[in-house]
Amino acid sequence: MLSLEEAVGRSLLAVPLLGTETVPLADTAGRFAAVDANANVALPGFDNSAMDGYAVRSRDLHGATTKSPVALSCIGVIPAGTESAGTVDEGTCMRIFTGSPIPAGADTVIMQEDCRADPGDERTVRCNDSVRPWENVRLKGEDIREGDTVVAAGTRLTAGTIGLLAATGHGSLEVGLQPKVGLVATGSELIEPPDDLQPGEIYESNRTMLASLVARANGLPTRYPIVPDSLEATVDALERAFAENDAVVTSGGVSVGDHDHVRPAIEQLGGALDFWQVAVKPGKPFVLGQAGGKPLFGLPGNPVSALVTFLLLVRPALLKMQGATEWGLAKRPGLLAEALANRGDRRHFVRVTHDADGLVRSAGGQRSHMLRSLAKANGFVDLPPDSRLAKGDPVEVLLIDD
Ligand code: AMP
Ligand code: MG
Numbered sequence: 548m549l550s551l552e553e554a555v556g557r558s559l560l561a562v563p564l565l566g567t568e569t570v571p572l573a574d575t576a577g578r579f580a581a582v583d584a585n586a587n588v589a590l591p592g593f594d595n596s597a598m599d600g601y602a603v604r605s606r607d608l609h610g611a612t613t614k615s616p617v618a619l620s621c622i623g624v625i626p627a628g629t630e631s632a633g634t635v636d637e638g639t640c641m642r643i644f645t646g647s648p649i650p651a652g653a654d655t656v657i658m659q660e661d662c663r664a665d666p667g668d669e670r671t672v673r674c675n676d677s678v679r680p681w682e683n684v685r686l687k688g689e690d691i692r693e694g695d696t697v698v699a700a701g702t703r704l705t706a707g708t709i710g711l712l713a714a715t716g717h718g719s720l721e722v723g724l725q726p727k728v729g730l731v732a733t734g735s736e737l738i739e740p741p742d743d744l745q746p747g748e749i750y751e752s753n754r755t756m757l758a759s760l761v762a763r764a765n766g767l768p769t770r771y772p773i774v775p776d777s778l779e780a781t782v783d784a785l786e787r788a789f790a791e792n793d794a795v796v797t798s799g800g801v802s803v804g805d806h807d808h809v810r811p812a813i814e815q816l817g818g819a820l821d822f823w824q825v826a827v828k829p830g831k832p833f834v835l836g837q838a839g840g841k842p843l844f845g846l847p848g849n850p851v852s853a854l855v856t857f858l859l860l861v862r863p864a865l866l867k868m869q870g871a872t873e874w875g876l877a878k879r880p881g882l883l884a885e886a887l888a889n890r891g892d893r894r895h896f897v898r899v900t901h902d903a904d905g906l907v908r909s910a911g912g913q914r915s916h917m918l919r920s921l922a923k924a925n926g927f928v929d930l931p932p933d934s935r936l937a938k939g940d941p942v943e944v945l946l947i948d949d
């Protein structure tokens with residue numbers, strides 16, 4: 548049996564890095580930067596006001612209070628988007644607004660709430676307070692210097708990074724191509740919902756569940772028609788899925804049952820295939836194959852096993868293909884609200900709920916065909932073989948849908 552770490556390492560090694568494309572910045576959310584992006588301008592780009600008020604010389608307002616205000620002569624207005632050619636000399640000020648450039652001569656801004664213009668004399672401004680030098684001023688480059696790397700290659704683009712890129716002059720970005728992922732479900736018992744079921748048949752659910760996981764990993768999923776348990780149908784389905792995608796994910800048909808055709812189908816297509824027993828529960832059987840340089844991930848048919856093996860072994864590979872440099876599941880610390888035990892000899896990824904108070908409890912029945920607890924769970928606790936954790940023990944929860 549392979550350890551999980553070994554299996555993840557092999558899965559990562561088996562996938563190619565896809566190419567890149569340049570897309571409008573607005574379309575980059577969730578994608579991965581293919582290059583370091585540098586600031587084309589400093590932020591702020593120039594010394595500017597953090598307040599609506601008056602640009603002044605701090606020396607002029609020394610000792611100013613409500614009782615003994617200092618009167619300054621207002622010599623101009625600097626609306627946002629303009630720059631004043633004038634200079635603030637002793638005894639003068641300029642009307643200024645948030646974001647307007649600080650004019651020559653001024654070294655600070657007094658906010659308008661601390662000033663009063665004389666009725667009938669807009670040019671005289673009475674200042675009721677003193678201000679320190681550079682108070683209410685945003686200094687050029689204090690946030691970002693021109694040329695700073697603002698997003699490193701491999702970073703996932705978020706609203707914040709997109710905002711920073713736009714503010715530093717980027718209209719588009721080179722990002723990793725999204726892997727096209729073909730989803731193939733095998734099993735003669737499987738029926739497309741909501742068609743009628745005959746005795747012994749069940750609704751197919753893995754392709755749909757996996758499509759949502761692929762999309763969360765920023766891949767582009769395509770669901771292919773359900774494949775009955777026959778070698779010919781499996782060969783046809785895999786051939787088409789390989790031709791139209793960068794990777795293929797199958798579910799079912801990878802154990803050693805008589806009706807498991809994924810392995811011979813791959814061999815018939817001239818590909819190679821590695822059959823693993825990964826030491827995790829749920830999800831032991833897992834297939835890694837390739838045909839024509841494209842990877843195939845063969846997941847177990849049990850829905851819970853399919854989800855767990857996808858998150859642990861396929862998701863990292865899909866992220867790597869598009870240029871990601873990190874692929875671990877997000878983790879959140881919590882405290883057990885009840886004991887959890889694993890009497891088996893494989894690591895058990897226990898479906899749990901992690902609530903807003905950080906309390907962690909079992910999401911319900913843990914057998915690999917049980918979907919109720921899968922739907923309720925928002926994470927897993929990785930429970931070592933033959934172990935028991937007590938109520939109150941600290942745990943790390945691996946988040947499912949983050
Ligand atoms: P298998 O891995 O093909 O032996 O399937 C293991 C179990 O998972 C069986 O109970 C199957 O009926 C069930 N199963 C397999 N594929 C799917 C699927 N795509 N959707 C729902 N259940 C499935
Ligand atoms: Mg089957």
